[in-house]
Amino acid sequence: MQRSKIAGIGYYVPKNVFTNEDLKKYMDTSDEWIQERTGIKERRYADRTGETTTTMGVEAAAIAIERAGITPQDIDFIVFATLSPDYYFPGCGVLLQRAMKMKEIGALDVRNQCSGFVYALSVADQFIKTGMYKNILVVGAEKHSFGLDFSTRGRNISVIFGDGAGAVVLQPTQKDGQGILSTHLHSDGESAEILAMYNPGTHANHWVTDPVAKFDEAEMGQMFMSHAMIDDAQNFPNMDGPSVFKKAIVKMPEVVHEALTANGLTAADINILIPHQANLRIAQFVQQKLQLRDDQVYNNIQKFGNTTAASVPIALCEAWEQGKIKEGDLVCLAAFGSGFTWAGALIRW
Numbered sequence: 225m226q227r228s229k230i231a232g233i234g235y236y237v238p239k240n241v242f243t244n245e246d247l248k249k250y251m252d253t254s255d256e257w258i259q260e261r262t263g264i265k266e267r268r269y270a271d272r273t274g275e276t277t278t279t280m281g282v283e284a285a286a287i288a289i290e291r292a293g294i295t296p297q298d299i300d301f302i303v304f305a306t307l308s309p310d311y312y313f314p315g316c317g318v319l320l321q322r323a324m325k326m327k328e329i330g331a332l333d334v335r336n337q338c339s340g341f342v343y344a345l346s347v348a349d350q351f352i353k354t355g356m357y358k359n360i361l362v363v364g365a366e367k368h369s370f371g372l373d374f375s376t377r378g379r380n381i382s383v384i385f386g387d388g389a390g391a392v393v394l395q396p397t398q399k400d401g402q403g404i405l406s407t408h409l410h411s412d413g414e415s416a417e418i419l420a421m422y423n424p425g426t427h428a429n430h431w432v433t434d435p436v437a438k439f440d441e442a443e444m445g446q447m448f449m450s451h452a453m454i455d456d457a458q459n460f461p462n463m464d465g466p467s468v469f470k471k472a473i474v475k476m477p478e479v480v481h482e483a484l485t486a487n488g489l490t491a492a493d494i495n496i497l498i499p500h501q502a503n504l505r506i507a508q509f510v511q512q513k514l515q516l517r518d519d520q521v522y523n524n525i526q527k528f529g530n531t532t533a534a535s536v537p538i539a540l541c542e543a544w545e546q547g548k549i550k551e552g553d554l555v556c557l558a559a560f561g562s563g564f565t566w567a568g569a570l571i572r573w
Contacts, residue, residue, distance in 0.1 A: 228348065228353060229396075229404070231393045234284045234390070235542065240269045247382070253383060261505070263525055264383065265526045267528055268388055268528060277310055278320050281365035284537070286324070288392055299327075299329060300358060302329065302331040303332045303347050304334065305334040305363065306340065306533050308370070316333060337419075338530075341533050341534070345392070352395070353396075358396060359393060359395055367387045369385075369386075371461070372461070373460040388528060389537075404570070406487060407569045408483050420461070420562060421462065422458045426448075469503065469505070476560050483556060496554075497556045501524060501536075501539060504523060507523050522540075532561065553572075555573050
């Protein structure tokens with residue numbers, strides 16, 4: 225049976241380090257307050273104008289491609305996951321294809337926020353298994369820092385997020401037991417607005433009270449972005465943290481068990497779990513629920529913050545570079561985020 229394997233992996237984080245102490249210059253917060261709630265000590269921010277989501281993705285992709293022993297010309301499909309694209313449209317996939325001077329291959333953009341990379345990996349896996357493509361580049365990249373509210377009003381969210389990118393190259397493998405064993409994707413849009421960025425959007429700022437409201441001509445000019453939206457901070461991310469936490473600590477262990485059961489395995493078989501780096505407290509709760517040892521879970525949110533779609537590939541690459549992932553190891557990926565969406569993947573390295 226043909227499966228897809230990770231043939232190359234790479235990550236990139238900006239050089240600019242912002243500690244919790246640094247954030248005190250902009251908002252009423254403290255290192256103790258941030259660490260107690262999130263486990264985060266510092267994060268990276270991209271250069272304001274010199275770096276974009278795409279350029280960071282290119283940096284990570286170049287490393288993954290080199291480690292796979294191929295060139296950008298060998299890539300035959302791109303799947304790019306991000307919630308912070310360079311432009312409203314087009315997506316980052318085509319921008320990366322242009323920047324890396326690839327052939328006129330297909331480029332697909334995935335908008336599944338924190339679970340975006342695992343979703344993207346699953347999509348790429350299907351193309352490899354069907355034989356349609358042989359070298360697929362999967363990227364997760366985010367530049368959050370340009371769109372956060374660096375004030376006391378926005379501190380509950382702004383202290384959490386950081387910038388960065390991770391990438392893998394998927395290739396087919398015939399080796400028995402090697403590669404992506406299975407992927408599992410889920411969603412529940414019932415509480416979509418609990419974790420969302422409302423504007424800009426086509427709901428015209430009326431989604432709370434009257435999503436089918438009629439607009440007069442004066443309002444029509446303000447439907448995409450208005451001063452009222454900005455004044456109400458609706459152009460920044462919105463999150464009900466406790467509600468997200470409660471859902472995440474249920475759904476992440478669930479999807480891990482689903483993946484294990486599908487392959488006739490148990491949590492004890494996991495060599496390493498790479499959870500989405502949303503909040504160290506969530507990861508610790510998931511670890512406890514799965515009864516995993518500290519050496520079976522890899523976290524790096526302490527130094528990078530939550531990089532959303534980039535968090536899983538960055539952590540996966542770091543763990544591999546540090547020798548924590550070896551050939552034959554059972555690697556589990558799990559993520560939960562806005563939507564709500566959640567996903568899991570089980571990989572025999």
